[in-house]
Amino acid sequence: MGYTLEAFAADCKAALKNNTGDAALEAAAECLRKALRDQDLVEKYVPETMPEEKKIIFEDPDLGFVIRAHNYKGAKGGSPHDHGPTWAIYGQASGETTMTEWKIVRPANGDDPALVEKEKTYTMKTGDAQVYPVGTVHAPFREDSTRLIRIEGQNCDNLTRPKIKEAVPATV
DSSP, X not given: OOOOHHHHHHHHHHHHHHSOHHHHHHHHHHHHHHHHHOHHHHHHHSOTTOSSXXXXXXXXXXXXXXXXXXXXXXXXXXXXXXXXXXXXXXXEEESOEEEEEEEEEEOOBTTBOEEEEEEEEEEEOTTOEEEEOTTOEEEEEESSOEEEEEEESSOOTTOOOOOEEEOOOOOO
């Protein structure tokens, strides 16, 4: 039998409980990479026919982390964002995502959004998993349909996140 969602979730929980800081997130990312290699798990929980763009497929009652399936049809881009008070680990189940990471050049202040500048861009391919610690600003772009599995430190659906926008370069 392949890697089940239950085993994947249990391995993530153990990784997060038995490690601290960045080591915990990287250990959970390794669990995600293992899950991405199991095509039966991917097809069962992130099928190409999944009608919604995203859904929670597991929520840990003790640690509060969630595992979420994503199924994006066609091209799709995202604005620079972070995950508020929590972290996220993105795993590419199929297709490719061009991810840009941004550095904050001016923190958010009241109603004024944080301003960011591009720091680096890379392509996530099937099987890749990338850790985004708390406060890491990133933005995905997909040229075609993609499927992802994402682990979030807590359910991000109702979290308050700072407003973030790209800094406009000064004109001379």
